[in-house]
Amino acid sequence: MSSTGSPNPDTNRTDDIDAAAANGASAVTSKKARARTRLIAAAIVAAIVVIGAVAYTLVRSNRAKGTTVVTVGLVGDSDEEIWKTVQQVLDSENAGITIETKSFQDGICANRAQANGELDLTAFQHYAFLEQEISDNGYELSPIGETYICPLNLYSDKYTDVSQFQAGDQVAIPSNATNTGRALKVLDAAGLIQLADNTKENPTVDDIVANPSGIDIQLVDSPSIVNLLPDYAGGITNANFIVDAGRSVSDAVFQMNPDASDPALKPYVNIIVAQTSKKDDPTYQKVVDAYHSKAVADIITSSYDGTYVPAFSY
Incomplete structure (x- = not known):
């Protein structure tokens, strides 16, 4: 009588043993993974505690030192x-x-x-x-x-001397009221415009009584002027913005002497x-x-x- 197709009890037992072994190995691996996770978590908590303790010690030390x-x-x-x-x-x-x-x-x-x-x-x-x-x-x-x-000077990428400015040239000056007035005084001193009273603390464009150079004055955000010089014939801005842009104050085409002892310049002392x-x-x-x-x-x-x-x- 043929035994083909009949289950082999020994084979079944072997399969059961292999499955049990695999399940056991999986369980062991899972336990190891959980243990490793707990160790990592504990290490993180410990690190946080140590960092916190160090920070507290530093703060307390600083307080103790006043x-x-x-x-x-x-x-x-x-x-x-x-x-x-x-x-x-x-x-x-x-x-x-x-x-x-x-x-x-x-x-x-x-x-x-x-x-x-x-x-x-x-x-x-x-x-x-x-x-x-x-x-x-x-x-x-x-x-x-x-x-x-801080000097407020006239700069130009187009000209090397104030006498070169021509009618229609756009000149950028700071748009905030106090530096607008100061910039107008610079243009007055340079001979490009004439103010009704160049001793007035904060003159405006309405105080211009003559514009012999014919320049077109544009009010621009002061920090932007140095980067916009290629777009204008000239611009007046604070020296610190010039330095921040990698330029030199000596590049100015017109400079006013920043004498801190001059009473007329007192409003512009930082x-x-x-x-x-x-x-x-x-x-x-x-x-x-x-x-x-x-x-x-x-x-x-x-x-x-x-x-x-x-x-x-x-």
Whole structure:
């Protein structure tokens, strides 16, 4: 009698044993995977605990040392070297103060941030700009120290001398009220226009009584002017924007002498500003005193190629 097609009991038992072994191996692998996952999770938790403990220790250490962080708002990056020097002076005096700078694209944003309590100090604007901002927005901000005066010059990618400007040439000047007035004074001094009264603090285009050069004055956002010089016959902008763009103040086709002692230029002296309620804070005064040091004056004089002129004594 043929046995073809009949089940083999020995084969069935072998298959059962193999299946059981496979299931057992799978179970062992699964247990190992779960154990490995638990170990990884435990390691992550331990790392977090260690990091937290270190951070807490550092914070507690800083508090024990009396370290105070003062956040200073700047416009652009050109003043970073100055504030590194201020930090060095503070460290040499064991003042327990750490300066943290925060850069903004323009002064309007920086003043808004300070008014909202996001900054301790700002150091980018002159008296006239601050006064205009307070008038426009009602900010309670006060100057607590002077820094430098920043030249506002006429630059051109097209001409090398102010006498080359022709009728119809477009000249870009800052659009904010205070720097519009200051730029018009530069054009007046250069002989391109004539103002009714060039001693007026904030003249406007309505104060132009003569335009012998025939130039076309365009009001443009100040930080943008340096990058738009190829599109204009000339442009007037702050020296710090020129430096930030990798240019030199000496490239100007017309420069005004930035004499910080000239009473007529007092509105354009740059200042350190605090919230009015904190203007007498002794920590802030230490920062101002560190700024008003020979080390900072030397950096301003030697490292900025005429970009700034110190407006303080030491």
